Amino acid sequence: MNLTILGCYAATPRTFTNPTAQILEIKNRLFLIDCGEGTQVQLRKNKIKFSKINHIFISHLHGDHFFGLIGLISTFMLLGRKTDLYIHGPKGIKEIIKLQLKLSNSWPTFNLHFNELEAKESVVVFEDDKVLVRTIPLKHRIYTNGYLFEEKTETRKLNIHAVQSYEIDKCYYQNIKNGKDITLDDGRVIDNAKLSLDPPLPMRYAFCSDTVYNEAIIPLIANVDVLYHESTFLESEEKLAGKTMHSTAKEAATIALKANVKQLILGHYSTRYDNIELFKEQAITIFPNVLLADDGKSFEF
Amino acid sequence: MNLTILGCYAATPRTFTNPTAQILEIKNRLFLIDCGEGTQVQLRKNKIKFSKINHIFISHLHGDHFFGLIGLISTFMLLGRKTDLYIHGPKGIKEIIKLQLKLSNSWPTFNLHFNELEAKESVVVFEDDKVLVRTIPLKHRIYTNGYLFEEKTETRKLNIHAVQSYEIDKCYYQNIKNGKDITLDDGRVIDNAKLSLDPPLPMRYAFCSDTVYNEAIIPLIANVDVLYHESTFLESEEKLAGKTMHSTAKEAATIALKANVKQLILGHYSTRYDNIELFKEQAITIFPNVLLADDGKSFEF
Secondary structure, eight states: OOEEEEEEOOOOOOOOOOEEEEEEEEEEEEEEEEEOTTTHHHHHTTTTOOGGGGEEEESSSGGTTTTTTTHHHHHHHTOOOOOOOOEEETTHHHHHHHHHHHHOOOHHHHHHOEEEEEEESSSEEEOSSEEEEEEEEEEESOOEEEEEEEOOOOOOOOHHHHHTTOOOOGHHHHHHHTTEEEEEESEEEOHHHHHEEEOOOOOOOEEEEEEEGGGHHHHHHHSSEEEEEEEOOGGGGGGHHHHTTTOOOOOOHHHHHHHTTTTTEEEEEEETSSHHHHHHHHHHTTTTTTEETTTTTTEEE | EEEEEEEOOOOSOSSSSSSSEEEEETTTTEEEOOOOOHHHHHHTTTTTGGEEEEEOOOOOSSSTHHHHHHHHHHHHHTTOSSEEEEEEEETHHHHHHHHHHHHOOOOOSSSEEEHHHHHOOOOOOEEEESEEEEEEEOOSSSSSEEEEEEEEEOOOOOOOOHHHHHOGGGHHHHHHHOOOOOETTOOOOOOHHHEEEOOOOOEEEEEEOOOOGGGGGGGHHHTSSEEEEEEEEEGGGGHHHHHOOOOOHHHHHHHHTTOSEEEEEOOOOOOOOOOTTTHHHTTTTTSOOEEETTTTOOOOO
16 A cells, blocks of 8 residues: 655645645555645656546545646546546535536546535445445535545465365365365365465555544544544644644544554644644654655555 | 746646746736636745735636636635735636635635626726726637737826926926926917927737637737737647647747737747747747747746
8 A cells, every 4th residue: 555645735735835635556546535736747746647547536625625626637638538537525526527627618538427425424435346435524614524445355365385285176266265164085174274374454544634623533444554634733723723623733643542543644734834843743742653744755554 | 017927838737837827017017817727836936926916817718727716716815815806707717716615615805806708809808097908809719818918108208307497387297298288478389399208108918828820819919019929839730720729839920920019929838849949940930029938937028
């Protein structure tokens, strides 16, 4: 699982910082999460192939999370894209995109699917044989969802040496991968644990931005490998965080602690701060495993 | 008159090139012409004060000319702008902006005025005591206007030495500036030309992008000081230029020649070309005074 931060600053794009957008590579699928203004340039700078993006997940309709979407769709059109594109995001996003396509008299060369969300509870928005994505309902000034990306549990791996030593026929291999014991021709029953190995543990990534401190999300994100939680403010702006329905670094760390996540990544920093190291300093007083997102930074898990 | 090119490349923003946007400073007014994605970052890079922009002129609703507008308006809001903002552009632009403001539940802290255009002939879109702006109807795939920015003719300048030598009372100064002759107390009539000097010649700037080769614009832009005319393609792509309703460098130069302009600036280059010098090489075979726009370049006239 690889996470590339294209932008992780709040509010307005600046000369050297970008609003929210990130690329999650999971099981060879490339997902774009949020798409602030300038995301397509950030994709180019980070050498990410546009054609590999088939699903875009938008958290909410504040500009710093989606103003780059219409431009990216237009660029897909200019590049002559043929593959279907799926946009998951709050109700209204379809109207915004379609209105602009209509007024520019530009029509996609590919099928553009909108999965508009309005559910207040967690819903599955994507599922294939290897990955499942569901929403994490967040509390913000407007309707907002985080997204939980889960690898599916793989079948067990064949312990090829053991299988060969028992001279088991290949036609039983799938049964072994599915966890079944095997009865040999001589009547002996071989325990599956002797014939197979545990599959790699499925990874889970939770993206939670933007949100006020909200313990209601804890059951959904409990024990995830990586939690990206917004930390717009430092402790000194705790009241402002509550008022604007954002979180402080300490609040993000508290959620990470209570949800027992393995790794916390902080981001969505207010542009008022010059030194983002302060976010980490404050968060690690509560939760130890803290990483700081920054534009252009990649994390491998 | 100062022109700063924020972006002058066609189609899609790239790592080092930007879609159309430019700042015209004329008579101490700052006008933003077009607003492709990333314009607000280009404004920052070029150290242009956001608060000095009160009028934005959008040529047409293709994304590379206006996708940065909603982000700029949002940033004005975040900066707590109080001054009225005027958007001049094709009908539909109000619906696009208002829909996004509504869905983000964000409302301007200032009065946002839309001057929606649908006239097929040239109309005045802005006028104050020093500057007049009118549309230049262009021919493109969708409804498009260029804009003609004209300084108004100033009153004549007092020839202060002459005025003092005739001992003319100050109460007549305004009449002299307005071009009137003066009758002295002894009955002599002094010709205005002896008492005043010609004011500086009013400058005119014509912005023409995007457009196919179209001689119908010539009467409107005749004799302007500076013509910015799109040249999306080189001569080798002349047919493609016609088909996509763009111009070649030579076509832009032909318009400049026939309109007898003083200076031609080329821009809106297709991103297929690595060397924009070729645009100049081809244009100067037809018209001598050719400058090449480039992102971040400023021209003083």
